[in-house]
Amino acid sequence: MSTVVQPVPRSFGRTIGRRFRDWLPALVVFVLVLVAWQGLVEVFNIRQFLLPKPTAILGALRDNRSDLWSAGIVTFKEALGGFAMGSTAAILVALVLARWRRVGGAIMPYAIAANAVPIIAFAPITNNWFGLLNPMSKMVIAAVLCFFPVFVNTLRGLTSVEPASIELMRSYAAGEIETFRRVRIPNALPFIFTGLKVASVLAMIGAVVGEYFGGPLDALGVVIQNNVALFDFPLAWAGIIVASAFGIAFYAAVAVAEHFLTGWQPAADSRSD
Amino acid sequence: MSAPPAAVSLAGVGKTFGKGAVRALEDIDLAIAPGEFVSLIGPSGCGKSTLLRIVGDLIQPSVGDVIVNGKPAHRARLDHDYGIVFQSAVLYDWRTVTKNISLPLELLGWSRGRRNERVREMVELVELSGFESHHPWQLSGGMQQRVSIARALSFDPALLLMDEPFGALDEMTRERLNMELLRIWERSGSTIVFVTHSIPEAVFLSTRVVVMSPRPGRIAGIVEVDLPQPRGAETREQPRFFELVTEVRERLAGSGAATAPTEPALVTEERV
Numbered sequence A: 001m002s003t004v005v006q007p008v009p010r011s012f013g014r015t016i017g018r019r020f021r022d023w024l025p026a027l028v029v030f031v032l033v034l035v036a037w038q039g040l041v042e043v044f045n046i047r048q049f050l051l052p053k054p055t056a057i058l059g060a061l062r063d064n065r066s067d068l069w070s071a072g073i074v075t076f077k078e079a080l081g082g083f084a085m086g087s088t089a090a091i092l093v094a095l096v097l098a099r100w101r102r103v104g105g106a107i108m109p110y111a112i113a114a115n116a117v118p119i120i121a122f123a124p125i126t127n128n129w130f131g132l133l134n135p136m137s138k139m140v141i142a143a144v145l146c147f148f149p150v151f152v153n154t155l156r157g158l159t160s161v162e163p164a165s166i167e168l169m170r171s172y173a174a175g176e177i178e179t180f181r182r183v184r185i186p187n188a189l190p191f192i193f194t195g196l197k198v199a200s201v202l203a204m205i206g207a208v209v210g211e212y213f214g215g216p217l218d219a220l221g222v223v224i225q226n227n228v229a230l231f232d233f234p235l236a237w238a239g240i241i242v243a244s245a246f247g248i249a250f251y252a253a254v255a256v257a258e259h260f261l262t263g264w265q266p267a268a269d270s271r272s273d
Numbered sequence B: 001m002s003a004p005p006a007a008v009s010l011a012g013v014g015k016t017f018g019k020g021a022v023r024a025l026e027d028i029d030l031a032i033a034p035g036e037f038v039s040l041i042g043p044s045g046c047g048k049s050t051l052l053r054i055v056g057d058l059i060q061p062s063v064g065d066v067i068v069n070g071k072p073a074h075r076a077r078l079d080h081d082y083g084i085v086f087q088s089a090v091l092y093d094w095r096t097v098t099k100n101i102s103l104p105l106e107l108l109g110w111s112r113g114r115r116n117e118r119v120r121e122m123v124e125l126v127e128l129s130g131f132e133s134h135h136p137w138q139l140s141g142g143m144q145q146r147v148s149i150a151r152a153l154s155f156d157p158a159l160l161l162m163d164e165p166f167g168a169l170d171e172m173t174r175e176r177l178n179m180e181l182l183r184i185w186e187r188s189g190s191t192i193v194f195v196t197h198s199i200p201e202a203v204f205l206s207t208r209v210v211v212m213s214p215r216p217g218r219i220a221g222i223v224e225v226d227l228p229q230p231r232g233a234e235t236r237e238q239p240r241f242f243e244l245v246t247e248v249r250e251r252l253a254g255s256g257a258a259t260a261p262t263e264p265a266l267v268t269e270e271r272v
Ligand SMILES: Nc1ncnc2c1ncn2[C@@H]1O[C@H](COP(=O)(O)OP(=O)(O)O)[C@@H](O)[C@H]1O
Pocket: B017, B018, B022, B024, B042, B043, B044, B045, B046, B047, B048, B049, B050, B051, B215
């Protein structure tokens, strides 16, 4: 008999609700780790420069929240700019290589070799090219970091199409552009988002680490480094927490965009039966 | 008065793959009249799919001529003369049932209103009302194949090419879809070329059954199916039906198909 898989309602609120229940154990672990951290630091009298108490970090966070927030914004703008440049370039190059496979064959080895280069090592160079205070010096690092994961995933998505779907388009006398628009690009969309999610994290890393090599005083990486130099470790840790929060929020924003743009996909729990 | 051009006319068609290493088809001569329902039957690997692809201008023959509706196959493809249904439904997961069916209409530049109207007719024709906004993965295999058929028929192609469309379905679904297909064929008046490896299915559906020999594929014989139209459940119980099934089976055996090793259907997971 024919079985029909009932559509699973994928309302955004419901998803969040389910997520919350899924995340509850993780949340408990998080709180336990904080409590243990606080306890260990107090019991063993661990010194501040090794590991500040969570309460000290929270205090620093509260006292400096407006400075840290604006520093976070400065750094996030660099990350966002780099993400936009790197991802756009990656998607465009992937489209070209998917269309002209010969070109792809010639370029792929270099792309893979380039991926093995520790790109962060170029941060002092880009600082030199664009100037320490120019956000472009950090954006370029973030952009280069973002490029590869988006490029590889997009190319895979564009080229992992059933041959029969291409034959079908051919039977409709559809040209290359139509085939890309209606088959290859929609097919690639979930892959592209996989790449973009990785890139969102890398962009934030690229911006912060880029700032460690020098940047404007109101940037998060510089704030963290200066406070380490001043032995204000709770504030340095507070800066790290702000950087993490921006990174997580960025990732979450990409995930939300993914939810709305690829919502047609089977929900994970309806697939498994 | 001259006879209307054949829907499909194959003359001396042959196909070799890989610099002559695989001789898939040889000396295929076949004329199919408009409105016919012709089945191609033969052992797996005898070139049925290859022949269908050649007719549909998806691959080129190594030798021979392919004329469709009085013009070269290439011209016929550009004129949207073909509707194609594969063994797998080949639906696009990101499109709903409605949007999958209207894909060829979008490519043909139909207006939205005209598209919607036609899609509604098609959904009714293949009995999928109520499932318009489902995505393919929410449908059973039989329903997916019905969407695929509706999509192939949506733009009224003169020629429907079907490559084992019901091969992956269970027997009951298959028989039901056989009936639906006959009903659709009677109503639309289109020409159907249908690949199958089921002898009863070929006899039940067709006006002619083309029996092919194992590699290299040739036409081993043609069986005229003189069962009365329209056909129904009782057709399968007529003595003539069994005689024809036996005749096709003997032709297949005579062609060496029975002794040829039957390869399991190869599911290649190649991606392009
Ligand atoms: N693209 C191809 N390249 C090489 N050999 C092929 C290709 N397509 C089909 N063949 C070969 O041609 C023969 C006929 O294949 P096919 O038409 O798929 O057979 P059928 O559909 O009757 O099972 C087989 O031996 C198959 O391996």
